[in-house]
Amino acid sequence: MSAALVGALVALSCVVVVAVPFLRDPDAQDDRLLRPGEAEQRRLALAEERDRALAALQELEFDHRTGKVSDDDYREVVGVLRRRAAEALRAVG
Amino acid sequence: MPDLGRAALVTSFLLLVYAVVGGSYAAWRGRRRLAESAQNALVAAFGATVVAAIVLLAALARHDFSFRYVAEHTSRELPLGYSLTAFWGGQEGSLLLWLLVLCGYSAAAVLTARRAGREVIAWVVPTLGLVGTFFALLLVFVASPLATQVAPADGAGLNPSLQNPYMAVHPPLLYLGYVGLTVPFAFAMGALLARRTDERWIVATRRWTLAAWAFLGVGQLLGAHWAYVEIGWGGYYAWDPVENAALMPWLAATAFLHSVMIQEKRGMLKVWNVLLVVLAFCLSLFGTFLTRSGIIQSIHSFTQSSIGPWFLGFICVITAGALTLVFLRLPLLRSKTRLESLVSREATFLYNNLLLVALALTILWGVVYPLLSEAVTGTAATVSKPYYNFFLHSFGLPLLLLMGIGPLVAWRRASLRALGRTFLWPLAAAVVAGAVLLAAGAGSSRIGVIAYTFSVFVLASIVLEFARGTSARRALGGVGWGGAFSSLVARNRRRYGGYIVHAAVVLLAIGVAGSSAYQTVREKRLHPGNSMTVAGNRLVFRGFESRLEGNHRAIRALVDVYRGSDYLGRYRPGKNQYFAEDQISNEVSIRHDLLTGGDLFLIADQVNADGSVDLKALQKPLVNLLWLAGFVFVGGALIALWPDAREERRLAERYEGAAVRA
Numbered sequence: 001m002s003a004a005l006v007g008a009l010v011a012l013s014c015v016v017v018v019a020v021p022f023l024r025d026p027d028a029q030d031d032r033l034l035r036p037g038e039a040e041q042r043r044l045a046l047a048e049e050r051d052r053a054l055a056a057l058q059e060l061e062f063d064h065r066t067g068k069v070s071d072d073d074y075r076e077v078v079g080v081l082r083r084r085a086a087e088a089l090r091a092v093g
Numbered sequence: 094m095p096d097l098g099r100a101a102l103v104t105s106f107l108l109l110v111y112a113v114v115g116g117s118y119a120a121w122r123g124r125r126r127l128a129e130s131a132q133n134a135l136v137a138a139f140g141a142t143v144v145a146a147i148v149l150l151a152a153l154a155r156h157d158f159s160f161r162y163v164a165e166h167t168s169r170e171l172p173l174g175y176s177l178t179a180f181w182g183g184q185e186g187s188l189l190l191w192l193l194v195l196c197g198y199s200a201a202a203v204l205t206a207r208r209a210g211r212e213v214i215a216w217v218v219p220t221l222g223l224v225g226t227f228f229a230l231l232l233v234f235v236a237s238p239l240a241t242q243v244a245p246a247d248g249a250g251l252n253p254s255l256q257n258p259y260m261a262v263h264p265p266l267l268y269l270g271y272v273g274l275t276v277p278f279a280f281a282m283g284a285l286l287a288r289r290t291d292e293r294w295i296v297a298t299r300r301w302t303l304a305a306w307a308f309l310g311v312g313q314l315l316g317a318h319w320a321y322v323e324i325g326w327g328g329y330y331a332w333d334p335v336e337n338a339a340l341m342p343w344l345a346a347t348a349f350l351h352s353v354m355i356q357e358k359r360g361m362l363k364v365w366n367v368l369l370v371v372l373a374f375c376l377s378l379f380g381t382f383l384t385r386s387g388i389i390q391s392i393h394s395f396t397q398s399s400i401g402p403w404f405l406g407f408i409c410v411i412t413a414g415a416l417t418l419v420f421l422r423l424p425l426l427r428s429k430t431r432l433e434s435l436v437s438r439e440a441t442f443l444y445n446n447l448l449l450v451a452l453a454l455t456i457l458w459g460v461v462y463p464l465l466s467e468a469v470t471g472t473a474a475t476v477s478k479p480y481y482n483f484f485l486h487s488f489g490l491p492l493l494l495l496m497g498i499g500p501l502v503a504w505r506r507a508s509l510r511a512l513g514r515t516f517l518w519p520l521a522a523a524v525v526a527g528a529v530l531l532a533a534g535a536g537s538s539r540i541g542v543i544a545y546t547f548s549v550f551v552l553a554s555i556v557l558e559f560a561r562g563t564s565a566r567r568a569l570g571g572v573g574w575g576g577a578f579s580s581l582v583a584r585n586r587r588r589y590g591g592y593i594v595h596a597a598v599v600l601l602a603i604g605v606a607g608s609s610a611y612q613t614v615r616e617k618r619l620h621p622g623n624s625m626t627v628a629g630n631r632l633v634f635r636g637f638e639s640r641l642e643g644n645h646r647a648i649r650a651l652v653d654v655y656r657g658s659d660y661l662g663r664y665r666p667g668k669n670q671y672f673a674e675d676q677i678s679n680e681v682s683i684r685h686d687l688l689t690g691g692d693l694f695l696i697a698d699q700v701n702a703d704g705s706v707d708l709k710a711l712q713k714p715l716v717n718l719l720w721l722a723g724f725v726f727v728g729g730a731l732i733a734l735w736p737d738a739r740e741e742r743r744l745a746e747r748y749e750g751a752a753v754r755a
Contacts, residue, residue, distance in 0.1 A: 007101065020129075073506070
């Protein structure tokens with residue numbers, strides 16, 4: 001008997017947990033699952049590109065300091081990466 | 094009590110079905126409350142599964158043989174600890190553990206992964222629910238651990254091999270690893286279904302993947318130690334199909350952990366990364382199928398059962414569904430950037446990936462081929478140790494070498510001059526080590542010398558990476574050596590935690606090479622007073638002792654070990670005779686030499702009626718480095734997992750703004 005009661009309580013608790021979003025907001029004015037729009041998606045892509053460009057620049061600096069990148073290679077690449085990072089920063093705004 | 098457990102399992106099943114159906118509809122039609130409700134269903138399913146698990150644990154603790162599962166896997170004399178670990182000692186219980194861990198992971202992942210974006214989470218929920226539904230379906234309709242019967246007077250007991258303290262941690266850790274790979278899979282599928290192929294799913298699952306991979310790695314190493322001390326054949330890995338089943342997803346996950354860095358840093362390999370996540374998850378399902386279906390004969394596998402076809406069907410559905418989705422989303426997964434040079438960090442990661450996947454697939458072929466040949470010809474072909482060893486050497490040794498090369502090569506491209514400078518010291522260390530090893534007579538094993546030489550190269554490159562990094566950070570000023578070192582690690586935990594994991598793999602390679610390529614084995618029948626010699630140790634057999642220990646009788650051969658005139662102690666290899674199980678187990682005796690890292694491993698192969706013993710003795714050099722590697726591995730994984738406040742701030746700036754705007 002007590003096991004049946006506990007079982008019923010478990011099932012009831014689960015139903016309540018599942019129903020919470022509807023109980024909390026029974027007459028929702030806006031029930032849409034918001035998706036980021038085109039502009040927001042573009043901003044995210046640019047933010048990722050910006051972080052990637054900055055990280056690449058940091059990596060290059062670090063690899064140069066630890067001797068993995070020669071001075072010649074560093075001079076050749078650093079300008080490109082700086083320009084790319086600057087463009088990405090400008091694009092994010 | 095059984096009714097409560099069954100009701101809880103049915104509740105869990107219904108909640109998971111709701112998460113699939115309601116969650117899919119909500120994600121498809123964009124319904125916010127229904128999506129949140131489906132997400133809550135995953136959390137509630139975890140609660141219901143916990144109740145079912147508690148019912149089974151209580152039955153095991155009370156030796157309630159009216160539960161068929163309890164009667165089949167415990168006995169009255171079985172100590173409480175082993176009675177509880179019998180939870181995962183049988184098929185139905187281990188399926189319940191799968192579901193419990195999956196529901197726990199699912200609830201935690203969807204509740205904490207805000208950065209993945211609501212539209213992605215909305216699809217993650219039904220994906221997780223689908224996997225959970227499959228296991229709940231098996232537990233409710235096919236293989237219930239809560240089935241009842243008329244209680245017999247005593248149970249059948251637990252397989253003696255499973256009566257070992259490692260059983261308390263080895264299977265749960267493996268499950269945390271296996272099941273944990275569901276999380277990155279679900280997020281990858283969620284991202285594809287939501288048409289969001291940016292990095293959010295990767296960021297959201299980074300730690301989950303790393304944790305699952307670490308659990309799987311530690312679980313396997315504990316399994317190897319369990320085999321070493323308990324099974325009694327003198328080894329730790331036998332290329333058993335079920336051992337391979339855990340190794341394959343781990344290799345695929347290792348490949349993913351490396352290639353995902355290329356996506357994060359260069360925006361490349363998006364398709365490859367999704368495929369690796371699918372491969373790792375499908376291999377983890379395949380591993381579970383191998384263990385649960387009874388399709389293979391293994392010490393790990395359970396008896397023949399009816400769930401094999403269910404598993405096979407589910408694996409086919411998941412694989413086909415995932416690959417179709419990847420194919421449909423290919424246009425969204427195209428990379429804008431390309432590999433700049435074949436001599437660069439990202440190129441070494443790519444080579445590492447190819448080798449890891451090739452190794453995983455050749456192991457898979459070794460596991461599958463006997464099954465296929467049996468299905469086609471009626472006779473199972475045998476794929477034995479030489480096959481696996483060949484591919485381990487062919488792919489494993491280059492992988493070992495790449496672990497040393499990768500850190501020394503710059504991102505994007507590297508010039509010959511820079512390579513010459515960074516490779517100089519590790520290369521010199523490796524050449525010197527190789528020469529010393531050959532001079533010391535290690536040339537008896539070519540593979541052994543190559544493995545050791547490569548290991549020295551990798552260790553030297555790791556030490557050099559830490560030294561150069563610390564020096565570079567110190568040169569920025571303001572801190573001493575200690576401060577520079579800790580700042581170096583703290584600022585890039587994944588990289589330096591990863592290097593420590595590499596050091597663990599090197600220790601593992603040294604241990605494996607030493608204990609296999611250079612081991613000494615001797616076997617001899619000894620009567621009391623007789624002796625034998627192995628690797629400079631003299632073993633004198635003194636006779637037997639026998640005593641009653643709880644649920645078994647222990648018979649031990651008394652072996653005194655001498656080195657020269659030094660007495661090193663008495664060792665007791667023997668047998669245990671289990672009464673309820675009506676089985677006999679080998680009980681080995683091991684002398685650890687912490688100074689050399691080697692073991693003297695004694696097995697009483699045969700206890701003879703005339704008072705003699707067939708003694709097998711193995712001298713296994715450096716084998717303890719394997720277990721040391723486990724501790725180093727955990728240390729490296731923890732460093733890589735530890736939250737980085739700077740990184741967290743950066744990601745918060747990048748993504749949480751999006752959540753507010755959304």
